[in-house]
Amino acid sequence: MSALVRSQLRLSLFVCTLLALLVGGLPLLLLLVPPLREARLLGLPVPWLLLAVAVYPVFAGLGWWYVRQAEHNEKDFEELVERR
């Protein structure tokens, strides 16, 4: 039981850490790296492309990956319980 909670918690904290690095790092990155701040792609400013477009598919992808991993953990646990 505590193994299940631990593995789920480890997975959740992994996603949260990734999110914190990504989201927490972005304002600093944009502040401290002027070339990135002022760069343009297809005529649009890169900070806008990152904040207004790119983050959303990343969130959705991370979410789906998490759901699959969490269900995998649960299946392992179910098999363990039923074998006993």
Added chain:
Amino acid sequence: MNLAAVALVAVATLLAGSYGLRLSRTTSDFYVASRTVSPLANASAIGGEYLSAASFLGVAGLVLAGGADLLWLPVGWTGGYLVLLVLVSAPLRRSGAYTLPDFAEARLESMAVRRTASLLVVLIGWLYLLPQLQTAGRVVAGMTGAPAWAGGPLVAAVVIIGVLGGGMRSITLVQAFQYWLKLTALAVPLVFLLAAWRRDGAPGIADEAWLLPVTGDQQLYSTYSLILATFLGTMGLPHVLVRFYTNPDGRAARRTTAVVLVLLGVFYLLPAVYGALGKLYAADLADTDGVVLELPRRLLGGALGEALTALLTAGAFAAFLSTSSGLTVSVAGVIGQDLLRGGVRSFRAATVPALGVPLALALALPSSLPVATMVGMAFALSASTFCPLLVLGIWWRGLTAAGALAGLLTGGGLTGAAVVWTVAAGPGEGWAAALLAQPGAWTVPLTFLVMVGVSRRTARPAGVARTMVRLHTPEGLRLDRGDWRPRRV
């Protein structure tokens, strides 16, 4: 034409509500739609309920006023669901709780914590409802020529009739419909607006300071505090959590949340574009919340402009109705269950104060801060109270009733004081004003510290081991989960 659009949305909402009335008969139907809703319908309903006037109108307005830094607001409002997904969704569904106070009672076995949580649900709900009703007044007045006080009571009347008519079942159908209505209402005009912008030679924005993100310390603090409050505040919003109970099990709750991430991501691509077009064509607007509704007139004009304005007005009105309905059900549920005697009759009686108090406040304070700023404060309050309660309650056996109570009072008291100060004093300059306007960065960590610190010195609830089994194991397994049930309401 705008008046007709508003009337059409109101009538459609009420019709869907009366359809629900025939389907819902028992109390549990009333609250949670008997858990028979599919993940896509449920996710659409969450999206429909969640995308309030702050998202439909407010984000574009704030982006127009503040530039790139404000793009963080929709990012946080979406990312909050990712945090909710990984930390809260499945265990919360498995707890069997209808509401946050139910969860507090189930996990901590304390009526004092339950009552404090109830009080906070009501406060967060009111803080969220107030700007919806204020903005409804401004929009309905601006778009139809009605007097400024009329919009709030109009929204309140439709919500009350809908909620009294059908409860949650009708609301689930209505909310799911409203997500797609809002998405269409924002996306279709944008196609025409962008075409007009191209015909205009696709001008760029010259204002570099507006285009570029953070420059100073204080702005950096505000950005981080906003990120923290929105990412962690989503999980504690009362109208969002009650939706998780309509999933059949914990796994479905997770999948629903993952679909919500996609739906919100698609929707939030749009307001930023409205903000940027507003910077080009409507930079002179005094009330920036109106930019979304103003653009078709300025770029297109004529019959097409009028038709698109009517569509946008319908979408905005749908946003007022859906969020206000969801909040009213949650607040009324808590008032009915914890302050009145419980049961359907109490729930119905409770809808009056649930909506009446913010309506009275909205009429007394017709307009203060931008809608998205006010909603941001509800997020800050939720992030510094319910987020620590849920996260520690679900993942740490050590959380005690005394610890939770101390944390809720600390976080709620400090954030509440900051909110009252900011609303009363209006926007200010300097560090003190920034710390009070965006309190999340200091109140959230403080609440976590207080909860952990006090819990370490007090005794754990007797049934914590069984509660943990209940929260974390798949429903299919036969294990001892304890016999706690939410009180029949």
